[in-house]
Amino acid sequence: MTSVSRRDVLRAAVATGAASLFGLPLSTLAAAARGGVVVIGSTNKPRHLNPAVQSGIATMFPGVQIFAPLLTVDGNWKAHPYLAERWSISDDARSVTLQLRKDARFHDGRPVTSADVQFSIETVRDNHPFKSMLAPVNAITTPDAHTAIVRLAExxxxxxxxxxxxLLPIIPKHIYGDGQPVPTHPRNSTDVIGSGPFRVVEFKPGEHVILERFKDFFLPGKPQLERIIIREYKDTASLLLALERGEIDVHPGLTEPRDIERAKKIPGVNVVPNTGPAIGRLVWLAFNTANPKLADKRVRQAINYAIDKHFIINTLFGGVHLRSTGPIAAGSPFYSKEVEAYELDLDKARQLLDAAGLRPGANGVRLALTVDAIPGASDQRAIQEYLKPALAKIGIDVSVRQSPDFPIWSRRISNQDFELTLDSVWNWGDPVIGVHRTWLTANIRKGVIWSNTQSYSNPRVDELLAAAGQERDAARRKALYREFQEIVVDDVPVAFLHEVNLYLGYGKRIAEPVDNIWGLVGPLDEFGLKQG
Structure with missing residues (x-):
């Protein structure tokens, strides 16, 4: 929808006495008509806005606009100053010294200090599901109000x-340090105060998040936009329709071939592939290895051999996505293709089931399993439906279970109330950040989604990840990760299906898409509109 048509629609609403349109206040749409607002659509539904204690795009996308990180990174993986104007790493790599900007303020006017940095890092280390991400941090010292030294065990x-x-937002100690548990703190959702480029105007779970330019942001002239509206949609179909109708300016994640081609045909819409390359979004079929039905790895291997990954990629998804073969995404410097590919082999699958003692009954069924999927993810729903006839060929009767919303799916999976589930789990740049969390025995954390929800445990994997997490030599680190990938692929706690190629769709009002390795999960302070 152009700025003119926004004004026309707004005038019509005013003429009829409407107080809102599209579920948004007319004052917000009036600002949009003046060109200061971008509406971003999403199917993600955040429960709260504090990414210090919650992983996932739903919270992280608005969270990084509200809470400033210490550094930013460009499209070439180079770090730049942000909330920290300088930083240095000690010769033994056991400490990082951060010099904070002296003019940084929280949205309530209080200064950002080293005490806030200390509190934030400790909060993330102790509460975030990516437990390995800050595991080496054993202390943060604060010699003065604008210096924080992160001290590491290795x-x-x-x-x-x-x-x-x-993943490491700086949150205000004067709010979250009041003794209440941060994961359930009421200020995660109400009267949220951060230090990022945008402040929260309104958060209506299930409807929208409205963010407004923080006028005292520490970078002069930024952010460029007056407001960002993150409007929630029930599914990908309604989100794409919103892009066609001009209700939104940005579609953050086109992943289905038909949607991508349809978006390319919308007048004035640009479609850009491979956005957020550091994310490394893998889609896999996860096994609850603690369930007696799936405790024998031969059963898991058999299921893996019975799944035609090329059919999924080429037929279900039109060749848009990449083949995934292991826990590290293909774009990573630590990726290894020297693993078992589990190409379709029904005879081998049946032999493995026979060896595991699962022979066909009178009705030809060896085993009955239930498969879940993230609600609202139509790509996962397609795979979920495919698995029923695919696994029937080896005598496994699959029942499809749907969750009415994400919180219910999350609760089921994180509490091991599942047998099989499709899932989308992201690498987040470095294996220490997004890979270790899924496979470490120490990260089996009941009730925490996107931790080690498969209950997978292998002592050698634990050793390899511990060593790779502190190895400074790139070649030696790569060798450690190569062995890790071989073991995980052989153990099959998950069946790796494909790596998602994320496409960004944006309207003609947008000047340029974001240029950093994180895509829309980075700060949007430079995001702007075309002039004139």
Missing amino acids: PHPALELVLTTS
């Missing part, structure tokens, strides 16, 4: 990248 080669994302 070298942490991923730390600089951790500092660049909403």
Whole structure:
């Protein structure tokens, strides 16, 4: 929808006495008509807005606009100053010294200090589901109000990248340090105060998040926009329709071939592939290895051999996505293709089931399993439906279970109330950030989604990840991760299906898409509109 048509619609609403349109206040749409607002659509539904204690795009996308990270990173993986204007790493790589900007303020006017940095890092370390991300941090010292020194038990080669994302937001100690548990703190959702480029105007779970330019932001002239509206949609179909109708300016994640082609045909809409390359979004079929039905890895291997990954990629998804073969995404420097590919082999699958003692009954069924999927993810729904006839060929009767909303799915999976589930789990740049969390025995954390929800445990994997997490030599680190990938792929706690190629769709009002490795999960302070 152009700025003119926005004004026309607004005038019509005013003429009829409407108080809102599209579920948004007329005052907000009036600002949009003047060109100061961007509406971003989303199917993600955040429960709260504090990414210090919650992973996932739903919270991280608005969170990084509200809470400033210490550093940012460009499209070439190079870190730049942000809330910290300077930083240095000690010769032994066991400490990082951060010099904070002296003019940084929280949205309530209070200064951002080293005490806030200390409190934030400790909060993330102790509460975030990516437990390995800050595991080496054993202390943060604050010699003065604008200096924080992060002290490490061992070298942490991923730390600089951790500092660049909403995975490590700087939250106000004077609000969250009141003794209430941060994961359930009421200020995660109400009267949210951060230090980022935008402040919260309104958060209506299930409807929208409205963010307004923070006028005292520490970077002069930024952000460029007056407001960002993140409007929630029930599914990908309604989100695409919103792009066609001009209700939104940005579609953050086109992943289905038909949607991508349809978006390319919308007048004035640009479609850009491979956005947010550091995210490394893998889609897999996860096994509850604690369930007796799936405890034998031969059963898991059999299921993996019975799934035609090429059919999924080429037929279900039109060749848009990439083949995934292991826990590290293909774009990572630590990726190894020297693993078992589990190409379709029904005979081998049946032999493995026979060897595991699962022979066909009178009706030909060896085993009955239930498969879940993230609600609202139509790509996962398609795979979920495919699995029923695919696994029937080897005598496994699959029942499809749907969750009415994300919180219910999350509760089921994180509490091991599942047998099989499709899932989308992201690498987040460095394996220490987004990979270790899924496979470490120490990260089996009941009730925490996107931790080690498969209940997978292998002592050698734990050793390899511990060593790789502190190895400073790139070649040696790559060798450690190569062995790790071989073991995980052989153990099959998940069946790796494909790597998602994320496409961004944006309207003609948008000047340029974001240029950083995180895509829309980075700060949008430079995001702007075309002039004139």
